[in-house]
Amino acid sequence: MIRIYGLASRLNPVKQELSDVINRCMVQALSFPDNKRAHRFFPMQPEDFFYPEGRTDAYTVIEISLMAGRSTEAKKKLLHLLFSSIEKEIGIASADIEITINESAPENWGFRGITGDEATLSYRIDV
Numbered sequence: 709m710i711r712i713y714g715l716a717s718r719l720n721p722v723k724q725e726l727s728d729v730i731n732r733c734m735v736q737a738l739s740f741p742d743n744k745r746a747h748r749f750f751p752m753q754p755e756d757f758f759y760p761e762g763r764t765d766a767y768t769v770i771e772i773s774l775m776a777g778r779s780t781e782a783k784k785k786l787l788h789l790l791f792s793s794i795e796k797e798i799g800i801a802s803a804d805i806e807i808t809i810n811e812s813a814p815e816n817w818g819f820r821g822i823t824g825d826e827a828t829l830s831y832r833i834d835v
Contacts, residue, residue: 709746709772710734711747711750712750713770715752715757719768722798726768726794726798731745733786736785738782738835741830767804773810774809775813775817776811776812777811777833777834786809
């Protein structure tokens with residue numbers, strides 16, 4: 709589950725491309741299936757989106773929620789891939805990107821009528 713926040717004027721024109729970049733990075737770094745895209749965009753109005761001094765109006769926040777189990781190396785690979793790919797392909801400078809990874813135990817996830825620890829996944833989380 710990925711949430712992306714930014715100013716509507718900057719985020720709306722690049723939603724599809726940004727989703728594609730994020731998805732490719734998830735596949736490459738975490739061995740996610742290509743069809744496992746769960747992205748939620750939150751285009752904000754300037755009066756609702758305050759960002760740190762020294763950032764531009766392209767400032768973008770990405771929050772990634774994962775089932776716990778990925779290695780530190782895999783998560784760092786994901787972060788570095790996201791920074792470099794978003795800058796290269798979308799044109800948002802790394803200084804304007806903030807990413808957090810939030811992990812939760814599988815039993816704290818619910819989908820398709822079961823909990824995450826009851827699910828048989830088509831991919832591994834212990835990468």
